[in-house]
Amino acid sequence: GQNIDQPTEMTATEGAIVQINCTYQTSGFNGLFWYQQHAGEAPTFLSYNVLDGLEEKGRFSSFLSRSKGYSYLLLKELQMKDSASYLCALYSSASKIIFGSGTRLSIRP
Amino acid sequence: DAEITQSPRHKITETGRQVTLACHQTWNHNNMFWYRQDLGHGLRLIHYSYGVHDTNKGEVSDGYSVSRSNTEDLPLTLESAASSQTSVYFCASSESGQGKNTQYFGPGTRLTVL
Numbered sequence: 001g002q003n004i005d006q007p008t009e010m011t012a013t014e015g016a017i018v019q020i021n022c023t024y025q026t027s028g029f030n031g032l033f034w035y036q037q038h039a040g041e042a043p044t045f046l047s048y049n050v051l052d053g054l055e056e057k058g059r060f061s062s063f064l065s066r067s068k069g070y071s072y073l074l075l076k077e078l079q080m081k082d083s084a085s086y087l088c089a090l091y092s093s094a095s096k097i098i099f100g101s102g103t104r105l106s107i108r109p
Numbered sequence: 110d111a112e113i114t115q116s117p118r119h120k121i122t123e124t125g126r127q128v129t130l131a132c133h134q135t136w137n138h139n140n141m142f143w144y145r146q147d148l149g150h151g152l153r154l155i156h157y158s159y160g161v162h163d164t165n166k167g168e169v170s171d172g173y174s175v176s177r178s179n180t181e182d183l184p185l186t187l188e189s190a191a192s193s194q195t196s197v198y199f200c201a202s203s204e205s206g207q208g209k210n211t212q213y214f215g216p217g218t219r220l221t222v223l
Binding site: 043 | 140
């Protein structure tokens with residue numbers, strides 16, 4: 001089976017940096033996604049990690065350690081529009097994605 | 110531009126009625142998925158399809174059915190709606206093949222069963 005754990009809620013300050021952690025257990029690892037979801041909207045793709053290490057994409061970076069079953073999403077120079085839920089998700093076999101419950105991030109001025 | 114759409118965006122129905130939610134994508138993706146999203150549960154997979162005439166059950170398929178008669182559409186049917194099926198429903202699609210597994214989501218349908 002598969003299990004994904006991430007904090008339910010986090011709060012950060014505009015202009016700061018925040019790290020959202022995700023730990024997982026899976027019998028077969030094929031990749032890890034991060035999606036962003038604003039309230040009342042659809043999830044949108046942020047990143048996909050297959051290999052260990054850090055992948056940077058503008059203000060957002062995603063890190064993966066397969067041996068530790070651990071990933072994090074790093075958001076720099078936080079903006080008010082970054083207030084959203086961030087979903088950690090495992091790519092399982094046969095094109096399926098298993099989603100965690102998400103971390104709701106609130107940005108304060 | 111290619112896109113994925115869902116209709117209706119909002120639906121209120123009564124217990125016991127049959128309801129069909131539409132999902133249409135113009136990316137020519139082989140893979141299509143239906144999820145429901147509830148507070149505390151995240152996104153849960155209902156049904157999915159890898160191509161025309163192919164359908165598969167997800168983790169929460171009871172009370173739901175799908176059919177795939179063409180590449181573009183995967184309608185989701187609630188055979189006899191129950192209050193427990195009040196939720197937000199998202200359709201998604203992805204390409205098939207190595208490294209082409211990112212799913213793209215439709216805007217969602219908010220369904221209320223009274």
